[in-house]
Amino acid sequence: MRPSTAPTLRQQRLGAELRKLREQAGLTATGAAQLLGLNQARVSNIELGRYAVSADRVRAFARSYDCADEGLVEALCAMTGGRTRGWWEQHREHLPAALVDLAELEHHAVSVRVCLVIHIPALLQTVDHARALFQEVAPPLLPYEVEHRLSHRIKRQGVLYGDTPLPYTALIHEAALRMGFGGPDIARAQLRHLADMSERDNIAMHVIPFGGGFPGTGQSVDYLAGPVPQLDTVQLDTHHGCEFLDARAQLAKYASVLDRMQEAALSAAASRDLIHRLAKQI
Incomplete structure (x- = not known):
C-alpha cells in the first residue's frame, strides 16, 4: 500500500x-x-x-x-481504516483542509463546547448571517468561494439534528448578539433562530453579559470531546486559519478557561430571555 x-x-x-x-x-x-x-x-x-x-x-x-x-x-x-468518505470530502478541493478536518472532527465528537465573543457560533448561524460574515473576509472571497463556504457551514450544522444529535454547549458574549451583521432584518432573524435553538434538548446556550471580565476574551474556542478524554481536541479560530491542539496540558488549560467562562455566563433561561429582548430592540 x-x-x-x-x-x-x-x-x-x-x-x-x-x-x-x-x-x-x-x-x-x-x-x-x-x-x-x-x-x-x-x-x-x-x-x-x-x-x-x-x-x-x-x-x-x-x-x-x-x-x-x-x-x-x-x-x-474506531479511528482505523482509510479516509472516511463523509460529506465533507466533497469540499476538500475548494476549502482549506483545516475547515474540512473540523467538519470530520465534529462528526465524530461525542460533545462540543464553544465560546465566541464577537461572532455567533458557526453551528448556530442562519444562512443569511453566515453569508454576511463571509462577505467580510479579508482578502475578499469570490462569489463562488462564498457559496462553497456557506454550503460547508450549513452542512456542518447537521450534527445538531437527527436521531442522535450532538450535545452542544454554546457560550456567547452579549457583544456577539449586538453586532448586527447583515443589517437589522438578518440580525433579528439570527437572534430569533438562537432563541429557537436554545429550546432544543441537546443544546445548552449561555450568554456572558456585559459588565465583567473573564478569561479567553481574545479568541474563539471549540472544545471537541472524543470518546475518551485522551482524544479530546481544541480548535482555535485565528486570522491565519484553524489551529488544532491536543496536548494534555493544552486540553486541561482550555477546559479550565471554558469552565470559568461558563461561570461568568447567565443561566440558560436568563440567556434566552436576553436574546428575546435584544431581538425586540432591533
Missing part, C-alpha cells in the same frame, strides 16, 4: 496517539518495528498518518506497548 501524501487530521491524530503509546513504553521506532515484525519506515509512516492501519494492528501495537487502557485502545480502533 502506498502512503497517503495528504493524511487527514483524524488520520494524523491516530498516528500521533500510537507514537505517544510507543514513547510511553520507552521504545524507539526501530525497537517497536522489531517487536511488531515491521520495518522502521512502516512504523514511522503509520505514526505520521500516511498509512491506513487496521483495528487488529492497533491492538497489536497496544499489546507491544503494554497499554492496559482498554477504553483508549478501542477508541483508537
